[in-house]
Amino acid sequence: MGRQSTEMLKGVLEGVVLALLSTRPAYGYEITARLRDQGFTDLAEGTVYALLIRIEQRGLVDVERVPSEKGPPRKVFTLNARGREDLTEFWRTWSFLTERLDQLREDGA
Template sequence: MGKQTTEMLKGVLEGIVLALLSTRPAYGYEITARLRDQGFTDIAEGTIYALLVRIEQRSLVDVEKVPSEKGPPRKVYSLNAQGQEYLTEFWRTWSFLAEHLEQLRQGGTEPWESPASSPR
């Protein structure tokens, strides 16, 4: 990935991880593997683990320690109600940005409306 892609990804990675967790609970390495399967091949495991600590501290996920066949118990993360609310807002904001960026790309000059005031 190029530097610009990496920088843009940093801004949305939290939402991407929460979106993955909305489909099913997962542990850190599994999340990294699922991201790689989705084409995010350059994301370091350390980046994901640091992000998981942040979203746990912000109470966006529930954590359960599950025994592992190899080594210490794994922390399995699942999206909770607060995390689902955050993810809903993330998608609302994403849609707003994507729509308006596409308008700019196409040369449009539609007036901007903030995602909070949008009827979506």
């Protein structure tokens, strides 16, 4: 990804993570792996972990510590009602922006 793509991703990464968590609970490394499977190959694990701390502090997820076969317990994140509201707002904003951007592209073609 180029610099512009990286900056754009930073702006929407929270919504993307919330969308992933809306499908099923997950822990940090699993979220990073799922994002990479979706094509976000340049995404640093530290970026995802920092984002998870922020959404936990904002009360958008519930966290459960689950024993791990390898090492310390994992923090499993589950999207809660407040997080679902935030995700709904994210999709509303995303739709607004994509409609406007599509119009700008069509007007400039």
